[in-house]
Amino acid sequence: MKIFKKKKIIRKVLTAIVCDRCGKSYNAEEEEYNEDILEIQEFLHIDFVGGYNSVFGDMNHIKADICQHCLKPLIENFARINSSDYRDNAVCVIE
Numbered sequence: 001m002k003i004f005k006k007k008k009i010i011r012k013v014l015t016a017i018v019c020d021r022c023g024k025s026y027n028a029e030e031e032e033y034n035e036d037i038l039e040i041q042e043f044l045h046i047d048f049v050g051g052y053n054s055v056f057g058d059m060n061h062i063k064a065d066i067c068q069h070c071l072k073p074l075i076e077n078f079a080r081i082n083s084s085d086y087r088d089n090a091v092c093v094i095e
Ligand SMILES: [Zn+2]
Pocket: 019, 020, 021, 022, 023, 024, 066, 067, 068, 069, 070, 071
């Protein structure tokens, strides 16, 4: 027989994401209708550690959360934006 008791657990819950470039805050609360959810899904989250000879410094931890409105002007001059890439690279296995 297993015997249980009720126990309060404290956990971290994401409540907002703030763009590190423009400072705009987006509501991440789980609500019935949250219009910021679609914006949050388009965030770019950078999180890596610089290796030997990195321009960011050896073993430095680099993090940034960037909204799509800030990301676009940063990369649009060199990014390859193609609506058909996803379909062209799809793998189809026929057995
Ligand atoms: Zn932004």
